[in-house]
Amino acid sequence: MKRIALAALALLVVSMASAQTLTVWVWDINKPALESTIGSFVEMHPGVEVVVEDLGNQNVYDRGLAGCAAGGLDLPDVYLVENNEAQVFWAQFPDCFTDLRTLGGEELLPLFPDFKWAELTEGEQIFAVPYDSGPTAIFYRRDLYEAAGVDPAEIATWDDFAEAGTAMNEAFDGTVKMGTISKGGDDEWFRMLANQADCFYFDEEGTEITVNQPGCVQAMETMKMLWDASVLHPGGWVEQIQFIQNDAAASAFFGSWYSGTIIAEAPDQTGQWGVYLTPAQTEGGVRASNLGGSALAIPASSDNPELAYDFVVNALADEENQLRILFDYGLTPSLLSLQGDPALETGVEFFGDQPIWDLILGTLGDVPAVSGTQFFQEARNVMIVVVNDYLDGRFDSAQEALDQAARQIASSTGLPIAE
Amino acid sequence: MSQARPARPARRRRTDLTPYWFLLPFFAFFAIFWIYPIAYSFVLSFLNTRSRPWTLEWGFNWGRLVRDEFFWNALGNTMTILVVQVPIMLAFATLLAVAFGSDLLRFKGFFRFAFFAPLVLGAVPYSAVFRLIFNDQFGILNYALTSIGLPSVPWLFENVPAMVTIMIAMTWRWTGYNAVILLSGLQSIPLTLYEAAKIDGAGPLQQFFGITLPLLRPVLLFCFVLSTIGTLQLFTEPWLITTTGPGNATETLVTYLYKTGFRSFNFGYASAIAYTVAIIAAAFSLIQIRLVGGREVQR
Numbered sequence: 001m002k003r004i005a006l007a008a009l010a011l012l013v014v015s016m017a018s019a020q021t022l023t024v025w026v027w028d029i030n031k032p033a034l035e036s037t038i039g040s041f042v043e044m045h046p047g048v049e050v051v052v053e054d055l056g057n058q059n060v061y062d063r064g065l066a067g068c069a070a071g072g073l074d075l076p077d078v079y080l081v082e083n084n085e086a087q088v089f090w091a092q093f094p095d096c097f098t099d100l101r102t103l104g105g106e107e108l109l110p111l112f113p114d115f116k117w118a119e120l121t122e123g124e125q126i127f128a129v130p131y132d133s134g135p136t137a138i139f140y141r142r143d144l145y146e147a148a149g150v151d152p153a154e155i156a157t158w159d160d161f162a163e164a165g166t167a168m169n170e171a172f173d174g175t176v177k178m179g180t181i182s183k184g185g186d187d188e189w190f191r192m193l194a195n196q197a198d199c200f201y202f203d204e205e206g207t208e209i210t211v212n213q214p215g216c217v218q219a220m221e222t223m224k225m226l227w228d229a230s231v232l233h234p235g236g237w238v239e240q241i242q243f244i245q246n247d248a249a250a251s252a253f254f255g256s257w258y259s260g261t262i263i264a265e266a267p268d269q270t271g272q273w274g275v276y277l278t279p280a281q282t283e284g285g286v287r288a289s290n291l292g293g294s295a296l297a298i299p300a301s302s303d304n305p306e307l308a309y310d311f312v313v314n315a316l317a318d319e320e321n322q323l324r325i326l327f328d329y330g331l332t333p334s335l336l337s338l339q340g341d342p343a344l345e346t347g348v349e350f351f352g353d354q355p356i357w358d359l360i361l362g363t364l365g366d367v368p369a370v371s372g373t374q375f376f377q378e379a380r381n382v383m384i385v386v387v388n389d390y391l392d393g394r395f396d397s398a399q400e401a402l403d404q405a406a407r408q409i410a411s412s413t414g415l416p417i418a419e
Numbered sequence: 420m421s422q423a424r425p426a427r428p429a430r431r432r433r434t435d436l437t438p439y440w441f442l443l444p445f446f447a448f449f450a451i452f453w454i455y456p457i458a459y460s461f462v463l464s465f466l467n468t469r470s471r472p473w474t475l476e477w478g479f480n481w482g483r484l485v486r487d488e489f490f491w492n493a494l495g496n497t498m499t500i501l502v503v504q505v506p507i508m509l510a511f512a513t514l515l516a517v518a519f520g521s522d523l524l525r526f527k528g529f530f531r532f533a534f535f536a537p538l539v540l541g542a543v544p545y546s547a548v549f550r551l552i553f554n555d556q557f558g559i560l561n562y563a564l565t566s567i568g569l570p571s572v573p574w575l576f577e578n579v580p581a582m583v584t585i586m587i588a589m590t591w592r593w594t595g596y597n598a599v600i601l602l603s604g605l606q607s608i609p610l611t612l613y614e615a616a617k618i619d620g621a622g623p624l625q626q627f628f629g630i631t632l633p634l635l636r637p638v639l640l641f642c643f644v645l646s647t648i649g650t651l652q653l654f655t656e657p658w659l660i661t662t663t664g665p666g667n668a669t670e671t672l673v674t675y676l677y678k679t680g681f682r683s684f685n686f687g688y689a690s691a692i693a694y695t696v697a698i699i700a701a702a703f704s705l706i707q708i709r710l711v712g713g714r715e716v717q718r
Contacts, residue, residue: 062681065684088684091470091471092470092471092684094471183576183665184576184664184665184666184668185662185664185665233555233556234555234573234575234576235555235576236575236662238550239554239555239556242554242556242557243556246557248556374470374684375683377678377682377683378683378685381489381667381678381682381683382489384664384666384667385489385666385667386666387666388664388665388666388668389666392577392578392665408488408489411483411486411487412483412487412489412683413469414469
């Protein structure tokens with residue numbers, strides 16, 4: 001009898017707890033970042049417990065897809081998704097996530113830039129709220145630039161960057177290069193440069209293939225120019241870190257989130273780093289683009305969608321929380337109201353007390369919108385190959401390379417090639 | 420007939436069924452986890468699964484397979500490894516097995532262990548170490564090459580060197596394993612044959628080609644079939660060492676299958692690729708058994 005009573009009590013406690021517990025699935029640095037917002041959330045909803053679980057990037061994606069494929073089993077209340085991969089979920093499992101409009105999500109639309117929403121909405125439906133962005137910039141080593149006599153303030157275009165690279169090669173006999181390009185492993189450089197030139201694999205609606213349009217051709221030519229000038233090391237993610245740690249890379253071109261990686265991997269280089277804006281592809285051209293970024297979604301299977309929504313809004317649309325996430329964890333907020341915020345003018349010690357966030361966030365409004373579409377991976381797999389073949393000189397021109405890429409993407413996605 | 424003697428056949432039938440009841444759990448598992456996926460992926464290969472909703476289009480995936488340059492590239496890469504790396508590895512393994520069996524070799528146990536050890540190592544650390552060895556700038560291999568006056572090679576960033584890297588890594592990992600299998604075959608060859616050959620005046624080379632190699636044929640065939648199937652399923656090395664690059668220079672059938680299925684979620688096309696891999700593996704095994712093993716069976 002006693003045992004039954006105990007069991008009943010336990011059951012009661014468990015069911016009470018589960019009614020007031022929110023689980024959040026994230027990866028890496030997002031765990032402490034989101035945990036830092038729990039305090040202010042619990043003030044609004046006393047008694048609610050929030051559990052943030054770090055499953056690792058790939059695992060969040062894999063388990064999310066498995067859960068959706070199983071009709072919404074074993075999913076958390078709040079789910080972190082990468083922007084580029086988001087549309088795979090909306091397309092393959094349109095019923096797996098809550099349309100945030102049903103929770104009042106339209107109030108969030110004006111708070112974030114359009115390029116972030118492009119991949120998070122389907123028609124009228126809103127499936128996720130923008131979290132961090134990846135506005136690109138050049139991270140550079142002050143000491144190495146100085147030793148080579150390169151002034152970052154004078155690098156306004158990629159031609160200037162190549163010229164500085166030649167000076168770098170001469171100063172260090174070729175052992176120190178201006179940067180690292182993932183040759184044949186990923187096409188990040190292409191995506192960053194193409195985004196800068198307002199071009200992408202697909203058009204903004206994700207209905208046509210635009211990878212052979214002029215902006216993308218320009219991106220390819222810029223890349224080839226840099227590669228042929230031998231100012232870049234070839235190398236993947238791991239190699240780039242090795243180059244940085246061994247003083248063999250004088251700069252890195254990536255999304256703003258890479259600042260956290262540099263700080264973590266080369267802590268002894270404090271004060272030696274700095275940031276300048278992405279060089280333009282033509283004189284006076286755009287000096288902004290974006291790579292990566294993520295968003296928070298609410299699975300339709302959540303028992304507490306309203307609570308989950310409040311958690312998301314408090315974490316992502318609250319200026320105080322977003323500023324802390326930026327300064328403590330290096331994740332760039334997408335929140336537009338933070339642009340021009342006086343707090344951003346605070347210098348960052350690792351970057352020689354330069355107020356880098358003011359500089360980087362200032363570019364957010366200039367980033368052209370793209371749509372990763374549900375075919376992002378197909379197109380990426382094609383472009384990794386075509387970029388590599390083009391850099392190796394197996395195509396006569398960038399246009400020829402991209403025309404072939406467009407045909408291959410068309411054959412694997414079934415989308416038409418834009419005229 | 421059954422009316423005449425109803426009892427006995429019924430009882431016999433019951434006893435005949437008993438073992439199957441005991442086996443039922445296995446058959447149930449087998450049906451759910453083997454038969455069903457095999458059958459379902461066959462069905463999937465006829466569906467257009469590029470996006471929802473999935474639709475039945477008989478020739479959609481199979482037609483794409485014929486025209487898909489990326490698939491042919493993956494097939495070509497896999498065949499290159501099969502034709503180049505497998506024979507080289509098995510030749511090494513045969514020589515190693517002879518050395519392991521030779522009376523001239525001391526510390527046999529140590530050497531056998533040393534050459535088998537790569538297999539015990541986890542695939543991920545092994546791949547990470549190879550990535551370091553073949554590192555463009557800081558790798559020990561390029562350091563060694565330049566220190567003797569040879570040019571350094573961009574192992575991981577150009578097409579042919581990347582393929583060579585994969586082959587070297589695979590040979591390092593699997594030669595010892597095959598050598599141990601071959602050694603067991605070697606030990607089953609009666610020593611009297613060698614004694615007789617010696618009395619007849621045959622030298623070591625003649626003994627090797629006249630006795631060792633012909634009698635090793637069934638074991639060699641076994642190694643060939645295993646290596647062929649292993650190569651057709653090759654995933655670890657290109658995925659972790661070269662990330663199937665540069666571009667798709669080291670893409671194999673199975674890395675392409677994985678990308679199609681679990682990155683692009685095109686399960687129909689992935690199923691068609693999977694069936695192709697299985698058919699090729701079966702065909703190769705049959706050919707090899709016919710070519711090498713057939714005579715053995717007839718004898």
